[in-house]
Amino acid sequence: MTTNNxxxxxxxxxxxxxxxxxxxxxxxxxxNMKVEQNKxxxxxxxxxxxxxxLLRAFNxxxxxxxxxxxxxxxxxxGQDIYAKEVDPVEVRYRIGMVFQKPNPFPKSIYENxxxxxxxxxxxxxxxxxxxxxxxxxxxxxEVKDKLHQSGLSLSGGQQQRLCIARAISIKPExxxxxxxxxxxxxxxxxxxxxxxxxxxxxxxxxxxxxxxQQAARxxxxxxxMMLSGEGERSGTMIEFNExxxxxxxxxxxxxxxxxxxRFG
Amino acid sequence: xxxxxxxxGFSNNLNARNRKGVIWHIIFQASTLVGIxxxxxxxxxxVNSAFGYVAxxxxxxxxxxxxxxxPLEEQNKEQLLTLLQSELSxxxxxxxxxxxxxxxxxxxxxxxxxxxxxxxxxxxxVWDLWPSLTQVDEIRATVAQDFPTAELDFVSWLTYDFVxxxxxxxxxxxxxxxxILGSLWTIFFTILLAFPVGVGAAIYLEEYASDNWFNRIIQxxxxxxxxxxxxxxxxxxxxxxxxxxxxxxxxxxxGLVDPTTANGRTVLSAGLTLGLLVLPIIIINAQEAIRxxxxxxxxxxxxxxxxxxxxxxxxxxPNAMPGILTGTILAVSRAIGETAPLVVVGASTAxxxxxxxxxxxxxxxxxQIYQWTARPxxxxxxxxxxxxxxxxxxxxxxxxxxxLLRNRFSRRF
Numbered sequence: 001m002t003t004n005n006x007x008x009x010x011x012x013x014x015x016x017x018x019x020x021x022x023x024x025x026x027x028x029x030x031x032n033m034k035v036e037q038n039k040x041x042x043x044x045x046x047x048x049x050x051x052x053x054l055l056r057a058f059n060x061x062x063x064x065x066x067x068x069x070x071x072x073x074x075x076x077x078g079q080d081i082y083a084k085e086v087d088p089v090e091v092r093y094r095i096g097m098v099f100q101k102p103n104p105f106p107k108s109i110y111e112n113x114x115x116x117x118x119x120x121x122x123x124x125x126x127x128x129x130x131x132x133x134x135x136x137x138x139x140x141x142e143v144k145d146k147l148h149q150s151g152l153s154l155s156g157g158q159q160q161r162l163c164i165a166r167a168i169s170i171k172p173e174x175x176x177x178x179x180x181x182x183x184x185x186x187x188x189x190x191x192x193x194x195x196x197x198x199x200x201x202x203x204x205x206x207x208x209x210x211x212x213q214q215a216a217r218x219x220x221x222x223x224x225m226m227l228s229g230e231g232e233r234s235g236t237m238i239e240f241n242e243x244x245x246x247x248x249x250x251x252x253x254x255x256x257x258x259x260x261x262r263f264g
Numbered sequence: 265x266x267x268x269x270x271x272x273g274f275s276n277n278l279n280a281r282n283r284k285g286v287i288w289h290i291i292f293q294a295s296t297l298v299g300i301x302x303x304x305x306x307x308x309x310x311v312n313s314a315f316g317y318v319a320x321x322x323x324x325x326x327x328x329x330x331x332x333x334x335p336l337e338e339q340n341k342e343q344l345l346t347l348l349q350s351e352l353s354x355x356x357x358x359x360x361x362x363x364x365x366x367x368x369x370x371x372x373x374x375x376x377x378x379x380x381x382x383x384x385x386x387x388x389x390v391w392d393l394w395p396s397l398t399q400v401d402e403i404r405a406t407v408a409q410d411f412p413t414a415e416l417d418f419v420s421w422l423t424y425d426f427v428x429x430x431x432x433x434x435x436x437x438x439x440x441x442x443x444i445l446g447s448l449w450t451i452f453f454t455i456l457l458a459f460p461v462g463v464g465a466a467i468y469l470e471e472y473a474s475d476n477w478f479n480r481i482i483q484x485x486x487x488x489x490x491x492x493x494x495x496x497x498x499x500x501x502x503x504x505x506x507x508x509x510x511x512x513x514x515x516x517x518x519g520l521v522d523p524t525t526a527n528g529r530t531v532l533s534a535g536l537t538l539g540l541l542v543l544p545i546i547i548i549n550a551q552e553a554i555r556x557x558x559x560x561x562x563x564x565x566x567x568x569x570x571x572x573x574x575x576x577x578x579x580x581x582p583n584a585m586p587g588i589l590t591g592t593i594l595a596v597s598r599a600i601g602e603t604a605p606l607v608v609v610g611a612s613t614a615x616x617x618x619x620x621x622x623x624x625x626x627x628x629x630x631x632q633i634y635q636w637t638a639r640p641x642x643x644x645x646x647x648x649x650x651x652x653x654x655x656x657x658x659x660x661x662x663x664x665x666x667x668l669l670r671n672r673f674s675r676r677f
Contacts, residue, residue, distance in 0.1 A: 064566055066475060
């Protein structure tokens with residue numbers, strides 16, 4: 001594996017002419033993007049343009065929704081993750097996910113992480129793993145005295161950080177975040193954003209967000225998606241670049257309208 | 265409040281809308297009332313029959329057994345035993361001794377035996393609770409006139425003895441222990457078959473089966489099976505469990521029963537038949553419960569790389585369990601009350617020994633109730649009413665334990 005110091009950037013996830021279908025409806029079309037290692041890549045765009053659909057395609061969560069299929073290619077470390085021999089469970093193990101609505105298991109805080117580690121055959125010191133994960137998620141100090149209370153007893157922001165702790169407890173290589181702060185207040189949101197900066201030292205992060213400031217503040221790269229085409233419109237990636245370019249000198253007029261709030 | 269100006273095209277109909285709401289409110293309340301009245305009428309009717317005056321005559325006058333001026337009621341155990349020995353045949357006496365040696369029996373027990381076997385009281389007239397409370401004088405007068413030798417007692421047909429005695433043909437000494445045990449055995453096998461199979465099928469249909477025409481046909485059929493009349497299941501049970509699988513359901517292949525007397529009309533057959541009967545109900549309810557587990561929870565599990573089995577076992581099932589148990593409670597309640605299929609499968613009509621194995625002949629409470637209500641004598645109607653109370657208590661206690669179990673599951677977090 002290459003390191004950060006390598007002048008040539010390492011791309012963890014790459015897509016080639018990706019199209020995503022719900023049944024016969026083409027929801028996402030023509031996506032070509034590269035997710036660089038140890039960077040935060042944001043996907044922005046108006047509602048219903050296929051951002052979440054695209055994100056879920058990265059770890060094959062889409063397959064849990066009946067009738068979805070893809071065309072084109074998504075590679076993870078050069079391996080086509082939709083190839084026949086690839087087990088989607090393995091993909092989701094290595095590409096973790098944090099969802100829009102915090103969804104801790106209805107188990108204790110401790111067990112949320114311990115169960116996750118156990119199903120992957122973790123045999124080491126569980127207390128240590130739980131503490132480390134919670135610390136990395138900046139949640140340890142708040143919950144260390146109530147590890148055996150229900151994860152659902154936490155506040156929304158804490159629940160979301162518990163979900164992040166759970167995701168990183170099994171050391172994925174990429175963390176996908178689907179609007180992780182959209183259900184949270186600004187303070188909890190800020191915490192999550194700070195946490196992302198911390199996490200990108202060890203992980204690659206792809207985040208879908210509705211919040212333009214969040215994308216501008218927190219991400220290194222930004223992908224702009226928008227509905228396009230005639231008739232049945234599909235979401236497509238109209239621009240993909242470094243975040244500061246997207247927000248200061250966007251190449252596409254629609255991007256400029258959107259990021260400056262003049263859209264629609 | 266100042267009335268809002270009527271805008272063209274709109275009309276001020278708030279009062280009319282409110283009136284309509286009130287009318288519907290009353291209709292819904294009335295519907296509930298009808299249900300409650302029906303329920304109260306049912307309970308009153310049962311209680312009315314289960315208690316009241318009974319006039320009974322001794323077939324043999326107890327006064328004839330007075331020894332040295334000591335009436336029967338005051339004789340000691342030895343005197344009673346002598347009497348029992350002299351009045352019963354040697355075989356009957358030895359049989360009683362074999363059941364429980366006389367040395368170990370109490371005086372009350374021996375006295376009871378004398379009443380049952382020698383004096384043999386016979387019911388001559390029965391009154392319901394209501395007349396027993398309101399027309400005591402008339403009842404006494406009637407008895408004095410029509411049955412001068414009869415004794416009049418106010419009895420509760422539902423007693424501890426009633427619950428613990430086996431079935432007999434004498435109303436005054438009949439009990440429902442055989443039927444209670446039969447019901448419990450039957451329900452045990454019903455649950456044993458229907459719960460695991462039902463939940464398993466529900467998991468398959470909800471989590472694994474893909475949405476194609478074949479699975480849709482299966483689903484439709486399960487829904488329809490839930491509505492098939494229970495007697496049809498009785499016929500199915502007769503054909504499959506009693507006839508085809510007779511060696512199994514009679515216990516013959518296990519060598520537990522003499523092959524010449526083996527017969528498939530057993531507790532096992534009855535339980536399995538009722539199991540088939542409630543299987544669709546359990547499947548449908550379990551499917552509902554599984555479907556109600558939020559997608560976000562499944563996503564959480566799949567999102568950390570859990571397999572389908574790990575997701576189902578650790579998250580879907582525990583969270584669906586309260587719902588699954590609710591469905592099972594409903595199904596088992598139905599099974600306990602079923603009569604028709606058991607008549608077809610061959611519940612025994614008169615049976616005085618307890619079911620002791622899956623291969624025992626049996627009767628159940630509803631069968632017992634059905635048989636007693638079918639008899640013309642009033643005292644058996646009262647017995648039936650008392651059995652209904654027993655059935656209701658049994659049902660409520662089984663349900664209560666299931667509800668407790670369910671609450672344990674739902675309290676976990």
